[in-house]
Amino acid sequence: MLSLTPANDRTRSAEAIVADWEARMEGMMGLSQVEFDIDGGGPPVGRPIDLRIVGGTDAGREQLADDVAATLRTLPGTTRVKRDVNxxxxxxxxxxxxxxLTYYGISATQVGDIIQYAIEGQRVTRIFNGKEEVHFRVTLExxxxxxAELDQIRVRAKDGQLVPLNKLVRWTWRDTVAQVDHFNGERVIRVSAGLxxxxxxxxTVFEQVQTAFARDNLAEGKDYAGARIVPMGQILETQEAQSGFTVAIAVALIGIALILLLLFDNVLESLIVLAVIPFGIGGALFILFLHNQVLSFFSIIGMIALIGIMVNNSLVLIWHLKDTAHERAALGWVAFVIKGTQSRVRAISLTTITTVAGLIPLAYGLGGYDNYMSPMALVVGWGCVISWVVTLTVIPSLYLWVMKGRTGAQ
Known part of the structure; x- marks a missing residue:
């Protein structure tokens, strides 16, 4: 494993660096394929694009793998497209x-172990050199x-007789695929790419690949003899994470709504508090767009955290208006809402400022950039700013419109 310097201390991205390494190593003798994976230190893991061509015939799999690799090379944002070389x-x-074997009473497992020990050796003991564990292996020179030498190795028979290996096996030279990978019992070819x-x-890339092959197959009548594309790596993990996040956000919203109903004992006031959420989430997505960031695993986590912060600020305002409702008759609706909002400006602003001040350095890499945590900080930080504006402007206006209309006051 090689560790790169922090992203803000270098001029090239990790993707560009490993692409250069792979290009330099392709000409080395004895290497049929070179591939580097970038480990960012958090989920999702694996290569960004990791597709398995599964099932069908050998010719169908090879053709589909070649077509998928060719398609990936045409898509914007994909780099270092690789496919298994078999x-x-x-x-x-x-x-x-x-x-x-039957005559001498020797098992196939016994012969296999003897050959393995002769070629690979056998681990016999270990010692500890400080914190380092050192293993000792005995093997042939x-x-x-x-x-010719392996043929003379002796295997002990059931009756104790030592039998030369050349009596028990025959060696055959053959050109064949060195490794055959399987997925759920079916042969597979891996096609991967950076991003x-x-x-x-x-x-997005996986959807583009699916769309391209569905269109081409329909238009050109291509037949890959039953071979199909199965997503793995970050594609699969992101799909599973998004499904889990959908459930998590739904549960969070239902839980918050129930607590607000118990607190306010009023459906309308509870909904007004929750009304800040769409504005904050929409604003966070807009911030990601402005910063040329995609909706990643950690940015979704940031949105879940942002929901709690936004509801808290809105709750502080609406609860204060509910708690001082006895002043409404003397002041009138508009003056009452303005006064209540002004009294909460300091508390909501201080909460927002302290949160943003703590997150902005992480969001913009001041002191060290993190590829995974920075998008989350960006979402939470700017989401707090947007929800602060919405809480002090839109929410009071919405409260005034809804509650005034409900009571029929003029």
Missing amino acids: EPAPQIEVALQHRW ENDKSL DASVTDPL
Whole structure:
């Protein structure tokens, strides 16, 4: 693992740096494919675009994987498009001689363990050097790992006899795929890509891929022999997170509404308090748009936190108006609402100022930028400013209009 300097201390993004590394390493001998993952230190994890081409025939999977990779390269914001390279490579296969295994009473597992120990070695002990754990492995020297030498390894039979390995196995050279990956029991090819978060997001890219293939298949009659696209990585985690956040926000709103109903014993006043939420959320989304930020995992968390702050400020105002309702007859509706709002300006403003002052340095990376926490701070900080304006202007006006209309006062 390589740790980069903080984002505000360098001129290039992590995506640009790893793209340069991969380009430089592609020409190295002995490497068929090089891929770097960027770990930002928080969810969602994995490559931003991680698609699995699952099922179907080998030809269908290969064709779909090639088409998906070609489509990703045309989409704005996608970088470092990769697909699994499954080129045949020379391998040695071991064919067991079951007739001799049965004759000597030797199991296939026993032969497999002997070959594995000869090639990879066997861990025999460990020691601790301070805090470092050091393992010791016993293995053959490299010049003893040739097939001729391996043939002379002895395997103990059931009756104690030592049998040479060349009696029990036959070595076969073959060009074959080095590794076959599976997903739920079906063969799979992985297609992945990086992402410029200032341009797009994983879900948008996945929707564009789905739309492109649905349109092309319908127009051109393409057939991938049953192969299909399955999202993984950040796409899957973001989908699951958004579903969970939808439930969390719904539960939060229902809980807040019930508490307000118990507090005010009045549906209209409770709804007036909650009316600040759409303005704050809309403002937060507008701030993300102005700062060229996408709606990320942590920005949604920031919106959930923002709901509580907005309701608190609105609650302070409406409860004060309810608590001083006895002054309304003497002052009249307009003067009563203006006076009540003015008396709450200091309390609401101080709460907003202290919250924003604490979050703005994190939002703009003053002292250190965090790719994940900064969008959350941006949402909460500017959301508080917008809800402050709404609480002191829109909410009093809404309260005046609703409550005055309800009582029929002039």
